[in-house]
Amino acid sequence: MPEHLPPELLALRERAQAFIEAELAPLEAQLPAGADAAGVDAATRAEVRRRSAAAGFFGMTQPREYGGSAADALTLTVVREAFAASNLLVADFVLGPGPGALAAATGGLRTRYLEPLMRGEQAAGFAFTEPSGADAPRPTYAERDGERLLVTGRKSYVSNGPFCDFFTVLVNVEPAGDAPSGMALLVVDRDTPGLSMPRQFTTLDGSLHCELAFERMAVPASNVIGEVGGGMGRALGQIGDMRLAVGARAAGTAMWVVDYTREHVSQPHRQGGKLADREGVRRILAEMMIDTYAARSVVYRTARLAAGGADVMNEGALAKVFATEAVGRVVDQAIQLVGGNALITGHPLERLYREVRSLRIAEGASDLLRLNVARGILEFGAGRV
């Protein structure tokens, strides 16, 4: 399926590859040896954004009204896969943020938050996940207080939170008279009184996150995106958009790993000959290729459907499950074939082993997405095979 791309997408893929070699590889070479995601400093991230904007990649995820090129799902899949297949850390910062749930913002929310976000001047975090456990407070809620909402609660996992200027927070607005109640997405400035960041943490993949706490934090009711009651749908819509992106990234990473492993097993081995001469090794390499081929196929098929305007809620979920589990197997097998060196801190496969693990949990855990896929077909008659 990736083979039957129209000429303009083939040309785009070549342009992405040329950009990787000419612009990204030199920046990557300046990173400290063995760096992971957190090792890309703010100045390097800004330089990647500058080069990417000049080359026309940054705005591909953004609507035309903000100067973006609003690329469709297939086009984005081509570039996301190409950048992931470079296995460069700096490639993560090439595409600009999409509007996400803020796409529905109007008036002040639009000028104050959405527009600076699109220009890359401000960074936003998405605060959805609630803590679990015996000491978990009740889920984040908001009380009406005239024209304000008073928010109380905690969010356990906000990616890049310490770098963010504002957050989109899912809250449950409590009933009060005739005013609408229910789930709402609220835009909150990082320096709002009553908001604190009790914990920052890095994860296995090297990325930085935080926990947020709200103590009767006062936010204007006009900071609700869309309507009170529609917050969960908007939040899940945003997550849905990200699933195909995660799948494309997983597929690109798997391509890099297959290439790397093929190179490795084709080198002379100390026991004589090459590992590639042994049948057991060939079988493992074939398994890696099968997984990679299948992951690319499922991601591209879904991207074509989405680009054609189809609803791919179910297909996006299953593409994410398949591609992220496939890349997990591919990296694991590559480590087995490369042996002890692959486990040395700073080895590209050591880093990838950590990096791809989180893909099976972030943006929807595989187990829950499987339930969604089954629910889609059983309860809504949705989803293709």
Ligand SMILES: Cc1cc2nc3c(=O)[nH]c(=O)nc-3n(C[C@H](O)[C@H](O)[C@H](O)COP(=O)(O)OP(=O)(O)OC[C@H]3O[C@@H](n4cnc5c(N)ncnc54)[C@H](O)[C@@H]3O)c2cc1C
């Ligand atoms: C790298 C990374 C970045 C993240 N970034 C963000 C972010 O920016 N914003 C944000 O809000 N959240 C973020 N998260 C949190 C992420 O959304 C949650 O981790 C994820 O939704 C799973 O929720 P949980 O961790 O609370 O696990 P739980 O919901 O407690 O689930 C734990 C496990 O229990 C099992 N399970 C749970 N429910 C069921 C069920 N119904 N049936 C069968 N099995 C089940 C599954 O195996 C699941 O993996 C991030 C997570 C990671 C790893």
